[in-house]
Amino acid sequence: MDLLAHLEAYVATADEGSFSRAADRLGIAQPLLSRRIKTLEEHFGGSLFDRSRRRITTTELGVTLLPYARDVLDRAQRLRQVAGSARRSRVRAVGVPADCAPATLARAIRAGGERGITLGMRELPPLERESGLADGSLGYALLRTAPEQAAYQAPLGLASAPEPDASASGLTRRTVHLEELRPRRGSTARPSAPPPLLLLTEDQVPYFQDRMARAAARAGLPEGRIRPAGPAATALAETLAGRALLVCAEPFARQHGAHWTPLAERALHRGYDVSGAPGRTDAEDVPDWLAAPLASAVGAVPCRNGGPEPGAGGEDVRARLAARG
Numbered sequence: 631m632d633l634l635a636h637l638e639a640y641v642a643t644a645d646e647g648s649f650s651r652a653a654d655r656l657g658i659a660q661p662l663l664s665r666r667i668k669t670l671e672e673h674f675g676g677s678l679f680d681r682s683r684r685r686i687t688t689t690e691l692g693v694t695l696l697p698y699a700r701d702v703l704d705r706a707q708r709l710r711q712v713a714g715s716a717r718r719s720r721v722r723a724v725g726v727p728a729d730c731a732p733a734t735l736a737r738a739i740r741a742g743g744e745r746g747i748t749l750g751m752r753e754l755p756p757l758e759r760e761s762g763l764a765d766g767s768l769g770y771a772l773l774r775t776a777p778e779q780a781a782y783q784a785p786l787g788l789a790s791a792p793e794p795d796a797s798a799s800g801l802t803r804r805t806v807h808l809e810e811l812r813p814r815r816g817s818t819a820r821p822s823a824p825p826p827l828l829l830l831t832e833d834q835v836p837y838f839q840d841r842m843a844r845a846a847a848r849a850g851l852p853e854g855r856i857r858p859a860g861p862a863a864t865a866l867a868e869t870l871a872g873r874a875l876l877v878c879a880e881p882f883a884r885q886h887g888a889h890w891t892p893l894a895e896r897a898l899h900r901g902y903d904v905s906g907a908p909g910r911t912d913a914e915d916v917p918d919w920l921a922a923p924l925a926s927a928v929g930a931v932p933c934r935n936g937g938p939e940p941g942a943g944g945e946d947v948r949a950r951l952a953a954r955g
Contacts, residue, residue: 634706637699639666640678644688644696721748722769724920725759727832727928728862729882734927741919749920756835763907770916772924773903774835780901781921782930787892788827789883791872805894808849811875824852828859828868828876833900841897842877879929902930 642652643663653660671678678692688696722742726735735751742749754762754771762768777783788806813824829842846856859865859876866886868874876888879900883890904921925931 634703636666636670636673637703639663640670640692641696641699641703643667643679643686644692647685647687649686720746721750723750723752723762723767724924725752725754725762725768725771726924727756727772728753729830729832729878730924730927731881731885731929734923738920738923738927741923745919755831763905766907768907770904770906770920770924772928773905774832774838775901775903776837777897777899777901780903781933782902782904782925783933784879784900784902784925784928784930785892786833786877786879786898786900787883787890789866789869789876789878789886789888789890791870792887792889793872804892806891807894808845808851811855812850824855825872825874826854827851827856828865828874829856830859830862830865830876830878833877834858838898838900845895845898881927881929900928900930902928 638656639652639658642655643649646652646655649664649667650660653663656663667678674691674695676691677689678695680687680689724738730751730753739749739751752762752768756774759768759771759773763771763773811824811827827846829839833839833842842856847853856877865874865876866888869876869888870886876883877893878890880890880892902925904916904924906916
């Protein structure tokens with residue numbers, strides 16, 4: 631049974647009070663309308679109309695069910711309208727990190743709207759952004775990659791509590807090397823436990839964790855000093871309370887009122903590529919109006935403009951050597 635067609639016959643007959651007028655309204659033959667009403671009455675187990683008089687009237691069952699039938703037809707009509715709008719416009723889901731700047735993402739959303747494309751931003755961890763592109767659930771995504779191979783780089787640094795006397799934190803220089811975070815020797819005072827270095831979910835990817843572990847070992851930091859962070863809000867609270875240092879990009883630290891000092895190790899920068907889902911003709915080349923604000927939302931810049939220092943053939947020699955340990 632085509633439930634919608636049968637409900638349309640029911641509602642039209644109730645409105646018109648006549649089978650013939652209801653059939654004319656729907657543009658169908660009267661016998662077909664009558665069969666639909668009869669089938670619906672068998673389905674519901676009772677008469678919807680009293681046919682004993684010259685002008686048919688709606689039975690008690692018919693009056694009870696009528697508002698629900700109207701609601702089903704209204705929802706079906708709205709569904710058709712939404713589907714039509716979706717066909718006329720292009721809708722794309724975009725996978726982005728959780729620490730993006732909202733105002734910059736808004737720029738990308740507005741730019742898409744101006745071109746007839748509806749962008750839906752989805753905050754996802756790095757590996758889920760990759761799988762979303764592969765299975766087609768994402769149209770575009772900001773993907774993590776090694777900085778020396780990436781189109782965009784975001785310098786990482788250490789966020790700390792905003793103290794008036796920043797000299798006590800040891801993070802007041804223009805850049806900071808990991809070896810500077812080793813406990814100082816020769817102090818007569820009993821040393822306090824050094825604050826852990828927390829890695830956000832965005833940096834909990836195998837190649838980056840491996841590089842960070844090797845860099846920490848070369849710097850002489852004790853094993854276990856670098857730890858994966860839980861939710862970003864919790865990691866920020868620990869950082870702002872002075873109990874941890876958070877590895878993050880500058881926009882994220884500044885947005886939440888933390889002090890930020892860049893790391894000197896280029897191999898520990900974040901690398902990003904903006905990619906489209908394979909198999910889509912409009913995703914082969916990601917447009918600059920989308921790629922630029924997505925990269926900017928995580929504090930990344932094009933490698934050719936302010937990116938790594940190139941060696942022969944444009945290769946970032948320092949990053950490559952550091953990556954090899």
